[in-house]
Amino acid sequence: MLDAAVLVFSRRGFHHANMDEIAELSGVSKPMVYAYLGTKEELFIACLRRESARLVSGLAAAADPTLPPDQQLWRGLKGFFEFVGAHRDGWSVLYRQARTQQPFSAEISRMREAVVEVITDRLDGALRQEGRQVKPDDLTAMALTLVGASESLADWLADHPDEDPGRTATRLMNAVWLGADQLMRGSTWRPPTP
């Protein structure tokens, strides 16, 4: 039933989705949807929570803070893109819809900020270990760069069923780890062969 909702929301968007369609696709009638999941907003929030829980748990499992920085980054990216690849509809609902729509932006912002904060912390830790210290805003900007780039490639991945999530992760890893300068000189980052 939530699956039906996610599907419809991702296809139509929150506003253009109507409850009748969700009900029909779930194979029940509208008042049942209201009985079980409540109003349209509550239903959407329910979808949101489920998808974001899936994503966050996937990420948490992937990036072990005891690993070296590049490994953390690699695993985090891989976990993320694998999630998106496996839940394309969920990704759509989570981001494309929710980030803009007024009643939910707060919810989604919180989640995004949590991710940014985790990345910021890891960056900070890695840099301290190198004996360096960076201003908070610089750290935030780096984390936002990473998150934004990931979202952008995630959208692309969601629209290209043939693209392999691991490959997408490698592409991004190349870009953010090595940087354009290194890339132009022919350097390449390769995933570890496990």
Next chain:
Amino acid sequence: MLDAAVLVFSRRGFHHANMDEIAELSGVSKPMVYAYLGTKEELFIACLRRESARLVSGLAAAADPTLPPDQQLWRGLKGFFEFVGAHRDGWSVLYRQARTQQPFSAEISRMREAVVEVITDRLDGALRQEGRQVKPDDLTAMALTLVGASESLADWLADHPDEDPGRTATRLMNAVWLGADQLMRGSTWRPPTP
């Protein structure tokens, strides 16, 4: 009048914006808005076109293809963030709203794709000059990384009035040009002193 529309759309979002409010803010009555700009959708498209024209012209002026790659990138980013800083409302309308909403996503996608294509071409050119050739998908991924990161930082910039656009551009330049590896080792990219 378009200004009023952009303001309302950016504040409320397309769906929550109602024509009465736009009319009131423009200082005319609703039928006048219809007479001059047509339906709500047409009005939104009009806003979209104007904002995107501003942005694209700003970008085109900034990144001269005869410059060396890092200079192109630097100027492009600087131009972009200066645009966002100067037209926060416009940025909101252009991206936060339009990218998701069904009837406009096509329009905005086209524009975004145009930007991605320009970047792809420049990258390709720069790489060829180094005697290297890269698969189209890799080029696209690099361009998408850059665009996604820019959008992410643009959102941040739009929400932080104190942040200087040039500074934001420098932050991103550091991240994408040098890469995390170099950054962790203490390298820094600095803007040219004109």
Next chain:
DNA sequence: CTGGAAACTTACTCGTGCGTAACATTACGG
């Protein structure tokens, strides 16, 4: 069988807001 509770559906109400028809006001040429 039958009473009635649980599970579900049909068919409605009602608010909202886009778009417009009908009415008012100003400008101006004769």
Next chain:
DNA sequence: CCGTAATGTTACGCACGAGTAAGTTTCCAG
């Protein structure tokens, strides 16, 4: 002055879709 055209405004029609009241079927206890 007065007709009439340009430029507005007020007040409404109407569709759409969220949420619900009233009716219907299913299921089981006695």
